[in-house]
Amino acid sequence: MRECQDETVKDMLPELAADRLSPADAARVTAHVDACPACAAELAVVRAAHAAFTAPAVDIARIVAALPMPPAKVIEFAPHMRKRRFTSWRIAATIATIAVSGVSIGVLQGVLRDNKPPAVKRVVLKTSDAAEASGLTVGGSLNDLSEKEMQTLLDKLDELDAVPSAEPQPAVSGMRAAAGVQ
């Protein structure tokens, strides 16, 4: 039997036996094998070896049951992280609201007492006085709040049903009215 010189075809014989060739390549190799006794003999050996080593049956269900669980994806924040994050924002929003309310009350009281519109500049200067007049301690930072005040503030924040979608704006209507602006 003459030895085949076509190394490319010889290299593709195992892939033909394992059905890993494209249909076009499989057809070309098969045509060559039909005309080449040497490659036909080698393909017979390859096919015999392919058939000789059958796959013993394995228990798929048992294997799957032994596999680890998929890695968990952390979608939500941990509870303490979540509360901390939103509490800080709420504290800031509430302090701003209280400050503006205090200003508004102070301005209105001034208007009622003097019956004359205060200048906008005066409103700004009266902020801290108005806050004190409202009976609330509004400092420059959260450090000025006592433990009890802070807890009360946090409790009220937790009772809020809706969270504003944006930072609260100053209630300018009172100021505009007080300033006589239409």
Next chain:
Amino acid sequence: MTGVRPVRKGVSPEPDGTGSEEAIDRELIARWLAGDQRAATTLVERHAAALSRFAASMGGVTGSDVDELVQDTFVRAFNSLESFRGESSLRTWLFTIERRLMLDRRRAERRRPEKMPVAEADAASEYTALDGIVADEMQERVRVAVDQLTALQREVFTLRVTEGLSYKEIADIVGSTEGAARVHYHHAMRAVKEYLGVPHA
């Protein structure tokens, strides 16, 4: 036909590999990592038979040992599936893991001399008898011929003829070079043919 490069079924003509066997595996891996446990079943179903065949063809691994070896291979693979970078195909990676497990077990067996009297060729015969396989004469002779190869030749030959893996894939599995894998295969094929009395192609 000289010079015509084969197009393998497992390799997609698409540049991104879309639709290839490897792409299907990647998709299934992504689904499992996202929490879809059914993807694990599909992955096991796709590759269990090849791993089982490879284990049985190596000799010394019999009956329930094959089942256990395949299971251990999948468990190890899934434990590090997040780190699988896809530089090789999933099947090649699985073969690499399974081969390492087999080598570890052989080393462990060598440390237990009372388990060693069973020669590899005898183990293969035992497997055949235990499983009641009545192979035809040609297949039985091929098994005997393959048993007489060196361990490395047997691995290369088996991966080539039973799975149709490329020399590159085989080299990745056995930790060799593509050229060395080709040489091992040709030497193995020559030895098997000589045993069977088949002229060289």
